[in-house]
Amino acid sequence: MTTAEPEVNVTEEATSPRGRLANVAVGTALIATDQIRDGVRSVRVKAVSVATEFVGKARGRTDQTATKVRTAVGEADQRGRDSIETRRRGVTGLMDSAVGGMVGWAQVNVMPRLVDGLVPHLISDVVPRLIDGALPEIQARVVPVLIDDLTSDPRVRELILAQSRGVLGQVTEQVRTGATRADDRLEVAARRMFGRADKESNAGKSAHDSRGA
Amino acid sequence: MPVRAPMTPEALKAVDGWTIPVSESSYAGLASRVTALAIDAAILTITALTISILPVVAWREVIGTSPGWLKALCGILAAVLPWLYFTFSWHWSGQTAGNLLIGIAVQRDSGGRVSIVQAGLRAAIGLAFAPVWLAGLLGILWSKRRRAWHDVVFRTTVRRVVR
Numbered sequence: 001m002t003t004a005e006p007e008v009n010v011t012e013e014a015t016s017p018r019g020r021l022a023n024v025a026v027g028t029a030l031i032a033t034d035q036i037r038d039g040v041r042s043v044r045v046k047a048v049s050v051a052t053e054f055v056g057k058a059r060g061r062t063d064q065t066a067t068k069v070r071t072a073v074g075e076a077d078q079r080g081r082d083s084i085e086t087r088r089r090g091v092t093g094l095m096d097s098a099v100g101g102m103v104g105w106a107q108v109n110v111m112p113r114l115v116d117g118l119v120p121h122l123i124s125d126v127v128p129r130l131i132d133g134a135l136p137e138i139q140a141r142v143v144p145v146l147i148d149d150l151t152s153d154p155r156v157r158e159l160i161l162a163q164s165r166g167v168l169g170q171v172t173e174q175v176r177t178g179a180t181r182a183d184d185r186l187e188v189a190a191r192r193m194f195g196r197a198d199k200e201s202n203a204g205k206s207a208h209d210s211r212g213a
Numbered sequence: 214m215p216v217r218a219p220m221t222p223e224a225l226k227a228v229d230g231w232t233i234p235v236s237e238s239s240y241a242g243l244a245s246r247v248t249a250l251a252i253d254a255a256i257l258t259i260t261a262l263t264i265s266i267l268p269v270v271a272w273r274e275v276i277g278t279s280p281g282w283l284k285a286l287c288g289i290l291a292a293v294l295p296w297l298y299f300t301f302s303w304h305w306s307g308q309t310a311g312n313l314l315i316g317i318a319v320q321r322d323s324g325g326r327v328s329i330v331q332a333g334l335r336a337a338i339g340l341a342f343a344p345v346w347l348a349g350l351l352g353i354l355w356s357k358r359r360r361a362w363h364d365v366v367f368r369t370t371v372r373r374v375v376r
Binding site: 172175176179180182183184185186187190191194 | 238241242243244245248314315316353354355359373
């Protein structure tokens with residue numbers, strides 16, 4: 001019983017003129033809020049679509065511009081290269097001809113005089129001093145190293161061995177050839193002297209004992 | 214029975230206007246064999262001298278007076294060396310050092326390797342009767358297979374092994 005009384009009070013308060021006014025105010029506020037929310041939403045959608053479209057167009061323009069810039073840079077690079085190459089060839093040809101001419105001129109006019117003037121001085125003064133100065137060092141330091149390298153080099157050893165074998169083989173071959181020739185000559189001489197064996201072997205008239213083949 | 218075949222011009226070679234069957238050239242002639250023998254003789258002389266003298270001299274220099282048995286041993290070794298040299302050379306390879314240099318080899322009549330007995334007897338007879346041996350080499354000049362008398366006796370031939 002004590003709990004039913006406050007509910008009656010609230011209902012009564014809402015249906016009173018003051019309560020209605022409050023309700024209308026609250027309802028109007030809610031409706032206005034909804035309207036504002038819808039408006040904001042539609043504005044946001046439109047703004048996003050506009051921005052997307054703008055971005056797309058801007059990207060297209062940027063791509064076109066980049067392509068154009070790239071093409072222009074490529075063309076400039078190619079032209080630059082061509083130009084440098086042409087100049088370089090020209091300069092090289094010029095340098096070659098100039099240097100060739102100078103060298104030819106120097107060979108004909110300068111070098112002979114220079115050499116003629118230098119050689120006696122080199123022979124009489126410079127070379128003896130060089131030899132006197134360098135020879136002891138060469139003998140003491142270079143020659144032993146060279147000899148060590150040569151004697152321990154397997155290629156040199158192989159070469160010497162092959163040469164020795166070659167000489168030995170050549171001598172052996174000569175001895176064999178000489179002995180074979182002497183065999184035949186001795187035999188012919190004996191047969192000529194006694195006139196027996198040539199009957200067997202001469203001119204293919206006689207037969208051959210196949211055991212000896 | 215030997216098979217006889219007609220000799221073609223290709224099987225002949227000319228020497229001083231005379232012709233020699235090429236088949237005979239596959240056997241070692243007198244010059245080759247004498248040269249090989251001379252080389253062997255030189256080698257054996259040096260080796261035998263070394264064997265007979267060097268140990269005795271070395272003993273004398275290092276220890277003192279060389280004993281009789283050493284001299285006898287060295288003498289025997291030096292005397293036996295030629296027989297050993299020829300026997301084993303002919304038996305093993307058919308070639309002594311001289312033969313090797315000239316490129317000839319002793320073989321059996323049939324072409325095989327000389328047996329140890331055959332080689333031993335050949336060497337012994339050759340060393341014991343050297344003059345007869347040397348005279349027998351003249352048989353090479355008239356033999357179709359260039360065989361010396363001792364080759365006929367011991368049934369051997371001496372062929373060229375390197376052409």
